[in-house]
Amino acid sequence: MGDSTLKAINTPGHSPDSITIVTTQDSDTALFTGDTLFIGDVGRPDLREKAGNMKAKREALAEMMYETVTTKFQDLPDAAVVYPAHGAGSLCGKNLSDAASSTLGNERVSNWAFKKQSKEEFMNTILDGQPFIPSYFGFDVDINKTGAENLEPALNKVPFKKESTATGLIVDMRDEALFKKGHLAGSINIQAVSENAKFETWLGAIIEPVRDLYFSN
Numbered sequence: 001m002g003d004s005t006l007k008a009i010n011t012p013g014h015s016p017d018s019i020t021i022v023t024t025q026d027s028d029t030a031l032f033t034g035d036t037l038f039i040g041d042v043g044r045p046d047l048r049e050k051a052g053n054m055k056a057k058r059e060a061l062a063e064m065m066y067e068t069v070t071t072k073f074q075d076l077p078d079a080a081v082v083y084p085a086h087g088a089g090s091l092c093g094k095n096l097s098d099a100a101s102s103t104l105g106n107e108r109v110s111n112w113a114f115k116k117q118s119k120e121e122f123m124n125t126i127l128d129g130q131p132f133i134p135s136y137f138g139f140d141v142d143i144n145k146t147g148a149e150n151l152e153p154a155l156n157k158v159p160f161k162k163e164s165t166a167t168g169l170i171v172d173m174r175d176e177a178l179f180k181k182g183h184l185a186g187s188i189n190i191q192a193v194s195e196n197a198k199f200e201t202w203l204g205a206i207i208e209p210v211r212d213l214y215f216s217n
Helices: 058-072 104-110 119-127 137-144 151-156 175-182 199-206
Strands: 007-009 019-024 028-034 083-084 170-172 214-216
Touching: 083 104, 083 175, 137 199
Parallel strands: 028 083, 170 214
Antiparallel strands: 007 019, 019 028
């Protein structure tokens, strides 16, 4: 691509088919690590047990991640810039930084996954204390194969209810204090009060994607 050379290397661990794109231009190197290597963490290994065309048990993926961290990056320079797929705010890891990039040298020093440890110690750490598996994950894996709908038409299908006769699963999007003062019977509170509220993340994480629901504000 232009003056840059792109090479894909297999870096399984978060999923069996994860790759990292190694990009070089002259003496500069950049790594597009997807959900394999984050800033300060590595991708969790337990999301592909029940989703995707390639399923794998969490223990097997944890072992793959150990092999990835200890062998796949070893010949790459400390100065290589690391660009993960995303930062904090996702459930794809336990301790993601909100930084957009780092260097491989910095990660070798500060990322727990690169410290000298046995395979057993690595696996015990990465498998311990992972957050719950979000409900949307398997659904999104399937959508990614074919592509999602355009955003605007999809948003126009979202049902809103204000009348007190609404029944079924109701998601109240107001601030917590207002919700506590009064809400429709049976509703749950997932706040959508700012752009940083992570409403869509929590909604998809808690509620099954195919379930009928109504929104109240």
